[in-house]
Amino acid sequence: MEPPHARFSDLHPPAIWQWNKENGGQFASINRPVAGATHDKELPVGRHPLQLYSLGTPNGVKVTVMLEELLALGHTGAEYDAWLIRINEGEQFGSGFVSVNPNSKIPALLDRTDPANPVRVFESGAILMYLAEKFGSAFLPTGGAAWAECLSWLFWQMGSAPFVGGGFGHFYAYAPVKIEYAIDRYAMEAKRQLDVLNQRLAVTEYVAGDAYTVADIAIWPWYGLLVKGQAYNAGEFLQVHEYTHVVRWAEQVARRPAVQRGRKVNRVQGDLASQLRERHEASDFDTKTQDKIEAAAAASSPAR
Numbered sequence: 001m002e003p004p005h006a007r008f009s010d011l012h013p014p015a016i017w018q019w020n021k022e023n024g025g026q027f028a029s030i031n032r033p034v035a036g037a038t039h040d041k042e043l044p045v046g047r048h049p050l051q052l053y054s055l056g057t058p059n060g061v062k063v064t065v066m067l068e069e070l071l072a073l074g075h076t077g078a079e080y081d082a083w084l085i086r087i088n089e090g091e092q093f094g095s096g097f098v099s100v101n102p103n104s105k106i107p108a109l110l111d112r113t114d115p116a117n118p119v120r121v122f123e124s125g126a127i128l129m130y131l132a133e134k135f136g137s138a139f140l141p142t143g144g145a146a147w148a149e150c151l152s153w154l155f156w157q158m159g160s161a162p163f164v165g166g167g168f169g170h171f172y173a174y175a176p177v178k179i180e181y182a183i184d185r186y187a188m189e190a191k192r193q194l195d196v197l198n199q200r201l202a203v204t205e206y207v208a209g210d211a212y213t214v215a216d217i218a219i220w221p222w223y224g225l226l227v228k229g230q231a232y233n234a235g236e237f238l239q240v241h242e243y244t245h246v247v248r249w250a251e252q253v254a255r256r257p258a259v260q261r262g263r264k265v266n267r268v269q270g271d272l273a274s275q276l277r278e279r280h281e282a283s284d285f286d287t288k289t290q291d292k293i294e295a296a297a298a299a300s301s302p303a304r
Contacts, residue, residue: 075135101120109121172237
């Protein structure tokens, strides 16, 4: 017998939508139709000018890569504390986090260069632009056609990636039921977007042109991982190897040391050596990855 959820012709939405808390799915416990804080919790503050509250998702990786790239250029004012926000536990709904980002999404940045007048910045694209302009238009052309091209691709990512994550990724990997129409709809769009990038990267070294920019920093965590089959276990399904120019670009960006460092920050999945759950000093990459923390804890535990 065909399951009820498959009989789309029988579905007639009610006149007024009602919130069903038992709708299932991996993120059902943290999704809700209202904004604001659910509990009081102040955010920690470290000693560096920039305080990042985030998680190592693609949107979070954009910012940590940007910060590591800025530090690699010698911008010491880009030193930062990266605090872990576990969104699956609802930490983004704490009062402190909501005060920095009323939208309750990671990443959120608090610039305390002037502690008396801290500046909040939220939305990953806005954070990238803010940091680029703060540090002398780093990774952002200063004007003209190059600037327009870079911003166009940056905002292309902001508008397109939700169809990959909340669309394809959700229905293919996370939804409690598999709905053929939804998977087909968003798989088609994900492949169309990969083709857009593939055609562009057939004629340019980087997405916005000859130079590595914030456009690459924004696009790589989403599409670089997707085209390498590292997102949603969907490489074969989407036949990502066909997008040869995107593969070339993805591998080129992945070789950058700052990208490798940035991808580790606030990460809570994968190989323990690749997880630097909080970053407060540059030396943390050498001493505080999760494999070293757990090894030290095991060594200090009394023998049984």
